Amino acid sequence: MNNKNQRLTASEISVIWSSYINNTFSTCILKYFLRNVEDTKIKHVLQLAFKISENNVKKCKEILELDDQSIPVGFTDHDVSPSAPRLYSDAFYLYYLKNMSKVGLSVYGVALCTSANKDVRDLLSKAIQESTDLYNKTAEVLLSEGIYIRPPYVTTSNQKSFINSKGYLSGLMHTHHRPINVLEITHIEANIEANSVGRALLAGFSQVAKSKKVRDYCTRGKEISKKHIKVFAGMLTEDDLPAPMPWDVEVTDSTIAPFSDKLIMFHISLLIASSISNYATAAAASLRTDISADYIRLSGENAKYAKDGLDIMIKNNWLEEPPQIPDHEGLAKD
Template sequence: MNTQSNPGLTSAEIASLWSNYLSDSMAVQTISYTLSQVEDEDIRSVLQLALNLSQQHVQFIQNLFTNEQIAVPNGFSAKDVNLNAPRLYTDDFFLLYIQNLGKLGMTTYTMALSNAARSDIVQYFKQNLSTSADLLDQATQVKLTKGIFSRAPYIPKPEKVEYINDQHYLSGGWFSDKRPLNAIEITNLYYNIERNRVGTALIMGFSQVAQSPEVRKYMVRGRDVSEKHVNIFNKIMHNDHLSTPSVWDAQPTDSSESPFSDKLMMFHITTMNTAGIGQYGAAIGSSQRTDLN
């Protein structure tokens, strides 16, 4: 057992910090572009908070890796962003994007914290978890103030405790009656509709400005996959007469000049894919109706 007051970083800690560095160095460039375009001052304040947090994370990890004699990852820099590129997204999309970033940060830092042991790393991820919650709350409050916050569906309040007595509760096949969705399943569907709408809008913009034909093709395929998932989830919700996230102006502008390098856009989408797989896995684990699984 290592009893040193400052032991070396474990593989789990290095992996979390390495991934954190790459994601936040990308976020610094992405949010810097949004700040060069945003007009709404309330939304600007949320974006500025997100930028400050990402810059702090990048600096902390860079200093830590240097002190630990660990190679600093080749992340993203000002070379990967064109701050003078025309507007590609609306202010409302910037706000929804940052709100989604806050949700993603809370999930990521929770996992990183659960695998950390060294006191300074534990404190770092605890602080990041707290500030991600603050970022999410600030973005949510701005959406509420502007009347663009979409609430999950309301359901009747449970009046008594009930137990499942047979396997019919799991039914959801093509030839069997489907029971109504439960609250957990509604939550999973609603959140994944919203997440995929963010992804659809983001990747649509990327598909029209990417330089490489291969990257453009990849982005178009991603757009089609996200739209397919949204349509499937919407249909399931509508079959139970449940509301879905309200439609908002998520279409990118007609700009064809890219604000970002193809490298940054590909990393951004593959990172979202990774998060999406994790979120679908969590939904599978908590959904009991067979058709949803």
């Protein structure tokens, strides 16, 4: 560890504080998954993910303590009931890990570029490598099980060309527009898969949440995911491309909660944040105006859903406040 005199910057406190909470959350989720997984290969990947999260919690705590920062509450054994009946299929666990490792790669990559402290950079660099390994191992198991969902195959021209007309961007105000390109297909497919995982997750949560408000909120989120999948699938089928969908992502009929309502709401907030980020990236990469406009419109719907979720969390005292700088103006008035 570095010398204690090397204080953490605001961005470094932010990433380590958030990482601590996110990894305590992950250990709760994975602890439950490990209790009822049946497939040996899938179990090994879950064990790897659990070990990564557990080690990250310890490392984040060490860095925060060295800088005299308070340790977040995060999530504990009170937020998970590992002995609760199975809620999801083994196949769902793989799709879940694939999606969450992608999120980890994105979050840790951005955080690394805002950090100077060597301990923080070392932690983030290792987290990126571990997320990469986890993604690759998950992909290998999905392939070996024959359930990896590939983006559609397409026929492309071998000729090199440049865009020579503004008509290439048309779509929003025109009845006829060009076929979608491979960049647009990539983001559409990724968002279909992410929403499919989210829909299954929320379907399970809507069955087991203790509070009616939380159950209703989960059901609303499930319907939003279904709607967004339909919009994205339509973009592909309009050009006679198949809309790839995960299969065997089964949700059982259990109504016994494996997770606290606090954890459920936090998980949904993470999904929404990831979705809004994905949509923003996709909108920027999509050159057809109607597609980028759809991403912006759907992001607005996600933002409203997120706000309503935060209201529920605040009302129930579930939303942990990030480290705050002193209110100098307020102190001057005292």
